[in-house]
Amino acid sequence: MNAHAPAARADRHWHAGLEALRAARWTDAHQAFQQMVKLTPHNASGWTHLAAVLLQQGHLQEALDAALKARQLAPDSALACSLHADCLSRQNRHREATEVYASLPATVSRDADFLSAHGTALLMDQRPREAIKLYIQAVGQQIGHALTHYRMGLAFKHLERDKEASTCFRTAITTDRVGEVRSLALPQLLTTRMQACDWEGLDDDIAALVDTIDGGDEPLLANISPFSLLALPVGPLRQRRVAQAFVAQAARPLKPLPPPGPRAPGRIRLGYLSADFHHHATAMLMTELLERRDGQHFEVFLYSHGGDDGSATSARVRAAGDHFIDVRTETHEAIARRMRADGIDIAIDLKGHTRQTRFELLALRPAPVQVSFLGYPGTTGADFLDYVIGDPVVTPLDHAPHYSERIAQLPASYQPNDRQRPLPPAPPRAELGLPEDAVVLCCFNQSYKFLPAMVDLWAQVMTQAPHTVLWLLSWNAHGQRHLVQAFAARGIPPSRLVFADKVPLARHIARLQQADLFLDTWPCNAHTTASEALWAGVPVLTVPGDTFASRVAASLVSACGLPQMACADAATYVRMAVALAHKREALQALKQHLREERLRLPLFDSARYARDYEALLQRMFERQQASLPPDHLPARPAE
CATH class of the missing domain: 3.40.50.11380 (Rossmann fold)
Structure with missing residues (x-):
C-alpha cells in the first residue's frame, strides 16, 4: 500500500496540472507538475508538461532543464524535442535549435507542427531556403495549416520574392479558421503587394486591416507587426494602439529587476x-x-x-x-x-x-x-x-x-549623419541611361512606400513638365513591370522612366548627383535615402503628415536650410515640382546651396550634432538624478 502512495499522489498532481493547464492557471499547473516529477522523477510526460508550463511563464532556463530531462527519458518524443528547441530559440540560440530539431531520430514521424517549427528555427538562423523546404513538407501533410503558409511567406519575403510571399500570405488568410493568423498575415500581405506595386484591390485590403485594428482586442492586435503599418495610411493613433498591444505581449513575461543600489561615480x-x-x-x-x-x-x-x-x-x-x-x-x-x-x-x-x-x-x-x-x-x-x-x-x-x-x-534634425560618407565624382548621364537635356526627377525609395495616389501625383508633374524623366530604383522585377503599366495608364510612356540597379553606397551617391529633384513619398518618407540625396546636392520635395515616418524628410530639408521644400499638401507638391522643372535656374540654385554649404548645414555638421545630442542626454540624466520623472524636453540650443 505504501509502495504505491507516491504514484497515487503523482497521479493526483498530474490530473490537477492538466485541469490547471486547461484553465490557463499557469502557477497552479507549475506547482502540480513540479510535485509530480518529484514523486515520479522518471516520468517523461511529467517533465514535458513542466517544461511547457515553465516556457509559458517565461522561465527559459528552468524550462530548458526540464525539456532536457524529458528528452533523456524519451529521446523519441517529438514533443520533448520541440520544447527543447523552442527553449533555445527563445534564447536566440537559433543554430542550436535547428540542430535539436534535426537530432530527432529519422524513424520518428514529424507532423506539420513539428516541420513548421523546425522551418522557423531555420528561418531565424537566416536559412530561408532550407526553411521553405520544410514548410512545403508541412503543408503537404496539412494543406490548411495557415500558420505554415504565413511563415513560408516570411521566408519568401526574406528572399525578396514578393510575388510568392504574397501568395503565401493570401493563402494563410484564406485557410485561417480562427482569425489569429489572419491578423498576422494581412499587414504582411499589404507590404509585399506594395513592394511589387500590385495594387489591384489594395484599398479593400487596407480597409480590412483598419477594421481589424479598430475592432480587435489586445491579443488580436498583438499579432500585427507595428513596422508594417508605417507605410500605410492608418494614422498615428492606430500605430500607437498596435504597438502597445504588440509590446505588452512580448514583454509580459519580463519583470523588472530589483531597484539598483547607489550610482557608482564616474562618467x-x-x-x-x-x-x-x-x-x-x-x-x-x-x-x-x-x-x-x-x-x-x-x-x-x-x-x-x-x-x-x-x-x-x-x-x-x-x-x-x-x-x-x-x-x-x-x-x-x-x-x-x-x-x-x-x-x-x-x-x-x-x-x-x-x-x-x-x-x-x-x-x-x-x-x-x-x-x-x-x-x-x-x-x-x-x-x-x-x-x-x-x-x-x-x-x-x-x-x-x-x-x-x-x-x-534635438534643435535641428533628429537624424545624425556621417561627414565621412563618400562623395565620388558623378559619372556622365549617358553612362546612367539618362538624357542630357531632361530635368531628372528621382525617387530611390523602396517600392513598398509607393501608393497609387503617389503615382497619380508624379504623373501629373510629368504631364505638366514634359521635358522630365523619372529615375527609380529597380527593386524587383514585378514592381518594375507594374510601375511601367501604372504610368502608361496615366499617359506616361515607358521611355520617360529610367530604372537604376542596386549598387554599393559610393556608386549610388556618385550617380545621385546627376538627379535634379528628389520626389519624396508619404505616409512613409525617404529617411536615410533622403539624407543621401541631400548629401549628393539633390533637393528633396516632400509633404509632412501626422506620423514620425511621414515627417522625416521635412526634418531633413529644414536642417538643410530649405524648409520651403516641405509642402503644405499634395497640390502644392505638384505645383512646386512643376515650377522647379520649368525654372531650371531656381532648381540649380537649390542644388548649389546644398553643394556649397554642405558641411555648414546643421544636417551634416557632426560636431554640432554631437554637442546637441549629448546636451539632451545630460538633461535626461539630470532629471533622473534629481528624482524627477521623465517629461517632454523641448528643443534648446546646445550649451
Whole structure:
C-alpha cells in the first residue's frame, strides 16, 4: 500500500496540472507538475508538461532543464524535442535549435507542427531556403495549416520574392479558421503587394486591416507587426494602439529587476542596444556621432545582438565605443543583468519594431533612463521606454498623444549623419541611361512606400513638365513591370522612366548627383535615402503628415536650410515640382546651396550634432538624478 502512495499522489498532481493547464492557471499547473516529477522523477510526460508550463511563464532556463530531462527519458518524443528547441530559440540560440530539431531520430514521424517549427528555427538562423523546404513538407501533410503558409511567406519575403510571399500570405488568410493568423498575415500581405506595386484591390485590403485594428482586442492586435503599418495610411493613433498591444505581449513575461543600489561615480554610462553594428543604415548614420563623443563625460557601451559582416562599417562602429559586448546568445535577462552590472545610466535602443529587435528586454529595467532612438520612426508603445528622440519638425510637442514615450527634441534634425560618407565624382548621364537635356526627377525609395495616389501625383508633374524623366530604383522585377503599366495608364510612356540597379553606397551617391529633384513619398518618407540625396546636392520635395515616418524628410530639408521644400499638401507638391522643372535656374540654385554649404548645414555638421545630442542626454540624466520623472524636453540650443 505504501509502495504505491507516491504514484497515487503523482497521479493526483498530474490530473490537477492538466485541469490547471486547461484553465490557463499557469502557477497552479507549475506547482502540480513540479510535485509530480518529484514523486515520479522518471516520468517523461511529467517533465514535458513542466517544461511547457515553465516556457509559458517565461522561465527559459528552468524550462530548458526540464525539456532536457524529458528528452533523456524519451529521446523519441517529438514533443520533448520541440520544447527543447523552442527553449533555445527563445534564447536566440537559433543554430542550436535547428540542430535539436534535426537530432530527432529519422524513424520518428514529424507532423506539420513539428516541420513548421523546425522551418522557423531555420528561418531565424537566416536559412530561408532550407526553411521553405520544410514548410512545403508541412503543408503537404496539412494543406490548411495557415500558420505554415504565413511563415513560408516570411521566408519568401526574406528572399525578396514578393510575388510568392504574397501568395503565401493570401493563402494563410484564406485557410485561417480562427482569425489569429489572419491578423498576422494581412499587414504582411499589404507590404509585399506594395513592394511589387500590385495594387489591384489594395484599398479593400487596407480597409480590412483598419477594421481589424479598430475592432480587435489586445491579443488580436498583438499579432500585427507595428513596422508594417508605417507605410500605410492608418494614422498615428492606430500605430500607437498596435504597438502597445504588440509590446505588452512580448514583454509580459519580463519583470523588472530589483531597484539598483547607489550610482557608482564616474562618467555618464550610455548603453546602446542593437543588432545593426555592421553595414546597415543605422550604423552608417551614427558612427561619427559615437566617434565624436565627449569621452570625458560619457562612457559608451555597445551591446550587439547581431552578427559581424566583416565590413569596414562594422569595424569602424565597433571601434567607436569604449566597450563592445557581443550578446547574441544571451537571454534577455542575462543582457539586462549585464547592463545593470555595467552601471548603465541611459539605455538607448536602436531597433524598436524592426527585424531582429530585442528591445523588449528593456522591460527588465536595467537602466534608470531608457530611450528610443533612430532605428524605428514611430512610437514603440512601450511603457518602459522613457523618451523618444526627435526634433521640432519630426516630433512636434502637439503630437505627444501619438507617443507612449516622452518627446525629447534635438534643435535641428533628429537624424545624425556621417561627414565621412563618400562623395565620388558623378559619372556622365549617358553612362546612367539618362538624357542630357531632361530635368531628372528621382525617387530611390523602396517600392513598398509607393501608393497609387503617389503615382497619380508624379504623373501629373510629368504631364505638366514634359521635358522630365523619372529615375527609380529597380527593386524587383514585378514592381518594375507594374510601375511601367501604372504610368502608361496615366499617359506616361515607358521611355520617360529610367530604372537604376542596386549598387554599393559610393556608386549610388556618385550617380545621385546627376538627379535634379528628389520626389519624396508619404505616409512613409525617404529617411536615410533622403539624407543621401541631400548629401549628393539633390533637393528633396516632400509633404509632412501626422506620423514620425511621414515627417522625416521635412526634418531633413529644414536642417538643410530649405524648409520651403516641405509642402503644405499634395497640390502644392505638384505645383512646386512643376515650377522647379520649368525654372531650371531656381532648381540649380537649390542644388548649389546644398553643394556649397554642405558641411555648414546643421544636417551634416557632426560636431554640432554631437554637442546637441549629448546636451539632451545630460538633461535626461539630470532629471533622473534629481528624482524627477521623465517629461517632454523641448528643443534648446546646445550649451
